Amino acid sequence: MTSTIHRLLYTLSLMMLTLSAPAQKQQDFAGRYMQLYAEGSSLTCQTVSPTMMQKMLQLTPAHTDDATHEALKRLKSIRLVTQSHPDDAKQAYDNALTLAHNNPARYRLQKEQDNKKIFARTKGKHIIEVVLISLNDHRFNLVDLTGIMPKDFVDSLIK
């Protein structure tokens, strides 16, 4: 009797874990990157939160331009990670690429040009995260956009 109850509880908890797994809150790429590599480095991260994105969209048109405004309407957050020491830029760039390549099921390479790579995370019919990783002239930049974006959003960003 006791073992039956134990089996039942075990099965139920397994089912609950299975069901709750997709509902977990996720961490974006830049957040994870800073968590892994920022300590003791000169990496800096600028953030625009979903709340601030809403405020930005309420700015008067005089202070905005249409193309940017249209793009921002699709976004929920923006993060920009930079490296202030040029000597460390290559290492920061390699770390970012490693992190992306270590999560191939999550981040898929969308565009690639020299030392500029764009990864995207999709969910259903939408892109929900776009990550730009670039290294040029000893300058490292990581731009992380989250939001509800159409599949051709990356193309529109590049144009």
Place this chain on the structure above:
Amino acid sequence: MDYKYIEQLLERYWEGETSTEEEGILKAFYRQQNLPPHLARYQSLFAYADREKEQTLDSSFDARLLQAAGIDNEPGSKATKHVTPGKFTIAHRLRPLYRAAAAVAIVTLLGTAAQHSFRSADDKNPAASWDYNQQAYTDSYDDPQKAYEMASKALLLFKEGPSTAAADTLRAAADKDSHTETAHE
């Protein structure tokens, strides 16, 4: 009569060295009625062994045992039913494996169904697919106009190389801004 042989057998008997045949001789000897006094004292021991050997279970033993165990022994009851031993086949041996496989299949099926339903919900309601933790975002700017400028320049990085003026401006702003997130956060 010389009882020396019996005395030797007895000595060996006490030492535990007698064979079954020799013990049989001793038992046969002690079945006699007239024994010398110095040997007669062991008669009760061998007589007891003989007596116990004749003990058998009587016909009521089974009934008494079942009664003590609380099992009904009435005709037609479970206790009197004829039970044939079942064959323990490979299928029986693998039954726990089937059960485990079935449990895994059920959990996987439910998980897949749940994921499918979540995905369908995402397609119907795109806003639900944004699964990030909103609390994890701490603004670097209090002024929406400044945040807008940073955002528009960040978007420019997709179009242009990072060595452009836009990138340099962003980097300079990042270095100076006191609200910037750092590793110490």
